[in-house]
Amino acid sequence: MSYKLFIPGPVEVSDKTYRAMTTPVVGHRSKDFVALFQGIQPDLQKLVGTKDPVYISTSSAWGVMEGSVRNLCAKKVLNVMSGAFSDKWNDVSLRCGKAAGALQFEWGEPADPEAIRKELATGEYDCITLIHNETSTGTMNPLKEIMAVINEFPEVMSVVDTVSSFSAVPVPKDELGIDVLLSGSQKALALPPGLAILSVSERALERAESLPDRGYYFDFIEFQKNYEKGMTPSTPVIPLIYALRSKLEDIFTEGLEARYARHERLNNLTRAWVEKNGLELLPPPEFGSKTLCCVKNTRDIDIAGLNAALKEKHNCVIDGGYGKLKGKTFRISNMGDETDETMTGLLAALDELLPEFLPA
Amino acid sequence: MSYKLFIPGPVEVSDKTYRAMTTPVVGHRSKDFVALFQGIQPDLQKLVGTKDPVYISTSSAWGVMEGSVRNLCAKKVLNVMSGAFSDKWNDVSLRCGKAAGALQFEWGEPADPEAIRKELATGEYDCITLIHNETSTGTMNPLKEIMAVINEFPEVMSVVDTVSSFSAVPVPKDELGIDVLLSGSQKALALPPGLAILSVSERALERAESLPDRGYYFDFIEFQKNYEKGMTPSTPVIPLIYALRSKLEDIFTEGLEARYARHERLNNLTRAWVEKNGLELLPPPEFGSKTLCCVKNTRDIDIAGLNAALKEKHNCVIDGGYGKLKGKTFRISNMGDETDETMTGLLAALDELLPEFLPA
Numbered sequence: 215m216s217y218k219l220f221i222p223g224p225v226e227v228s229d230k231t232y233r234a235m236t237t238p239v240v241g242h243r244s245k246d247f248v249a250l251f252q253g254i255q256p257d258l259q260k261l262v263g264t265k266d267p268v269y270i271s272t273s274s275a276w277g278v279m280e281g282s283v284r285n286l287c288a289k290k291v292l293n294v295m296s297g298a299f300s301d302k303w304n305d306v307s308l309r310c311g312k313a314a315g316a317l318q319f320e321w322g323e324p325a326d327p328e329a330i331r332k333e334l335a336t337g338e339y340d341c342i343t344l345i346h347n348e349t350s351t352g353t354m355n356p357l358k359e360i361m362a363v364i365n366e367f368p369e370v371m372s373v374v375d376t377v378s379s380f381s382a383v384p385v386p387k388d389e390l391g392i393d394v395l396l397s398g399s400q401k402a403l404a405l406p407p408g409l410a411i412l413s414v415s416e417r418a419l420e421r422a423e424s425l426p427d428r429g430y431y432f433d434f435i436e437f438q439k440n441y442e443k444g445m446t447p448s449t450p451v452i453p454l455i456y457a458l459r460s461k462l463e464d465i466f467t468e469g470l471e472a473r474y475a476r477h478e479r480l481n482n483l484t485r486a487w488v489e490k491n492g493l494e495l496l497p498p499p500e501f502g503s504k505t506l507c508c509v510k511n512t513r514d515i516d517i518a519g520l521n522a523a524l525k526e527k528h529n530c531v532i533d534g535g536y537g538k539l540k541g542k543t544f545r546i547s548n549m550g551d552e553t554d555e556t557m558t559g560l561l562a563a564l565d566e567l568l569p570e571f572l573p574a
Numbered sequence: 575m576s577y578k579l580f581i582p583g584p585v586e587v588s589d590k591t592y593r594a595m596t597t598p599v600v601g602h603r604s605k606d607f608v609a610l611f612q613g614i615q616p617d618l619q620k621l622v623g624t625k626d627p628v629y630i631s632t633s634s635a636w637g638v639m640e641g642s643v644r645n646l647c648a649k650k651v652l653n654v655m656s657g658a659f660s661d662k663w664n665d666v667s668l669r670c671g672k673a674a675g676a677l678q679f680e681w682g683e684p685a686d687p688e689a690i691r692k693e694l695a696t697g698e699y700d701c702i703t704l705i706h707n708e709t710s711t712g713t714m715n716p717l718k719e720i721m722a723v724i725n726e727f728p729e730v731m732s733v734v735d736t737v738s739s740f741s742a743v744p745v746p747k748d749e750l751g752i753d754v755l756l757s758g759s760q761k762a763l764a765l766p767p768g769l770a771i772l773s774v775s776e777r778a779l780e781r782a783e784s785l786p787d788r789g790y791y792f793d794f795i796e797f798q799k800n801y802e803k804g805m806t807p808s809t810p811v812i813p814l815i816y817a818l819r820s821k822l823e824d825i826f827t828e829g830l831e832a833r834y835a836r837h838e839r840l841n842n843l844t845r846a847w848v849e850k851n852g853l854e855l856l857p858p859p860e861f862g863s864k865t866l867c868c869v870k871n872t873r874d875i876d877i878a879g880l881n882a883a884l885k886e887k888h889n890c891v892i893d894g895g896y897g898k899l900k901g902k903t904f905r906i907s908n909m910g911d912e913t914d915e916t917m918t919g920l921l922a923a924l925d926e927l928l929p930e931f932l933p934a
Contacts, residue, residue: 216598221601223809224600224602224809227599232596235595236593236595236596238576239584239760240579241891242767272633272634273791273808274808274810274811275809276791276808277632277633277637277791280790284789306789306790309793311786311787398809400599400809406812406813407602407632408768408812408814409768409811427669427670429640429644429669430636430665430669431637431640431641432791448634448636448637449583449584449767449768451766451811451814453595454813533601
């Protein structure tokens with residue numbers, strides 16, 4: 215029943231990565247664990263573009279997304295919202311008992327830096343959350359422009375989710391002035407799900423220290439204290455750390471620039487297919503994600519039928535749209551380990567099947 | 575550099591379990607995931623001894639230990655403390671901004687049901703935490719007697735950590751009247767670390783519903799809502815769910831009674847070795863854990879040296895004591911997949927090496 219995933223997470227995992235996961239577990243308070251943990255730090259920091267530590271959390275990204283709000287928001291958090299995941303971050307902030315502002319953009323529209331400036335200028339906020347690449351709409355926010363605005367407000371701690379862009383496009387944390395950059399394992403990193411990473415600025419650690427009820431499991435200060443010993447606060451998901459080590463080898467063997475270029479090239483292959491078939495992306499093309507395409511279903515394709523046939527005849531699946539966009543859009547991922555060959559193969563299979571699933 | 579772990583978690587993982595982890599990942603909102611999740615429920619419920627759902631959390635046990643306090647404590651939580659982990663639960667409760675009482679017992683002494691009754695009778699508490707098998711001291715608390723006392727106080731929600739006893743000794747949740755039973759993957763279940771399970775009573779769900787700031791990632795109500803769809807609230811650690819499925823097969827192939835008997839038998843092998851060598855357990859024997867032995871280092875053994883030699887010559891390790899007991903005790907695990915052969919082999923190796931590491 216195995217089939218290949220072209221959905222925007224979890225994505226296909228390589229045999230090498232699976233093999234890495236079967237490396238024998240070691241005690242997480244042993245020297246062998248410290249060697250493992252510290253051994254991957256330099257590559258992780260290079261990938262994040264930071265001199266700050268990169269912590270490893272045994273959770274999905276949502277854990278550290280919630281944790282960031284608990285660690286950093288004393289007054290009020292501004293949630294920049296433009297899709298299923300960024301919208302949800304507002305709900306999660308409120309559930310943590312925080313005051314939270316909702317800056318809502320249309321799904322498929324990028325967040326507008328000017329609107330963010332206007333909201334932050336109220337002086338109400340000490341924290342802001344942003345999803346770099348909103349996976350539900352295939353939209354990549356203008357991170358550089360947005361960070362330039364946020365950095366006009368020194369009191370405001372910035373939390374940027376890069377779950378589906380990390381390692382596929384550059385997100386230089388220190389250069390952009392991001393306080394917390396976080397990501398998950400099962401998207402552009404092409405690892406199985408179950409691990410999140412986060413890198414936290416010194417000033418964000420100072421803020422965390424001043425907050426009394428940030429809890430334990432996602433406490434930044436605990437991450438830092440244990441990092442200094444080469445460890446994690448709680449028992450770590452060791453198989454996925456082995457997988458991460460293996461993936462970092464892959465990434466730096468390919469080379470960062472080559473990896474970024476490959477994602478762009480494969481994304482353009484999908485975009486060309488979209489255009490050729492008289493379809494269009496949900497977001498304006500210049501804000502389209504480089505790791506997936508979210509395509510408007512303007513030709514009324516029977517997406518569920520198409521996907522079932524794809525699975526049956528070609529042993530792979532795409533995604534039929536997320537949340538309120540289900541059926542109205544479909545999504546094709548090019549993140550992780552995809553190649554010209556795998557993407558061309560997928561698009562040819564879609565070409566073959568498409569006529570059958572168009573309205574009569 | 576691979577070596578066998580006789581430490582009390584993480585413990586040795588079988589090849590079958592490792593292989594199971596390499597089953598291809600599926601989308602966690604797909605029918606294939608629902609089939610996986612729902613497929614293991616009957617066995618999980620049998621193992622927990624409950625009619626309630628068994629949720630799967632992508633975290634170590636500490637995540638759900640913290641989450642339980644956030645979900646259930648409106649007034650004040652009583653933390654029953656008798657070792658490194660149960661003591662820490664009090665600290666974690668306070669860090670969640672909760673009022674928390676510390677009922678401290680000596681490390682190595684079991685918790686006393688009468689003392690618990692006296693404390694609960696103050697009427698201050700609406701929640702209590704207990705670690706069934708305190709791994710740091712190798713002490714198994716008298717769960718039946720303690721639960722009988724707790725159940726005299728209907729307002730008090732009981733949270734029982736069974737991380738290092740679950741599946742090795744019976745912990746029949748419904749029969750004992752436990753509100754939240756939780757466990758982790760890397761101890762008696764002999765899976766790699768990174769997954770926790772929890773089963774929550776209906777009345778505990780009702781309590782949770784009434785608490786405003788329980789957050790999202792460990793929210794019981796989210797677990798329940800998603801459970802009803804055969805899913806998890808956040809992206810699940812799928813490789814470990816495959817591993818859990820594989821382990822449940824192992825457990826019910828061996829048979830529960832046989833599994834419990836094996837743990838008791840292997841634990842007695844270690845106890846006999848302890849006695850033969852003029853040593854004794856830290857706890858009173860009748861409260862000694864059945865999954866590990868925490869041994870007082872009354873003969874002033876050079877534990878670090880012994881363990882290094884064990885690793886070098888016999889390719890395995892025991893544990894040199896946890897926290898303030900480091901060096902004063904050592905711990906030998908018999909949990910998970912150990913057999914008469916593996917335990918006898920370990921004890922023979924210790925016999926061989928011991929004289930060299932005794933004081934001259």
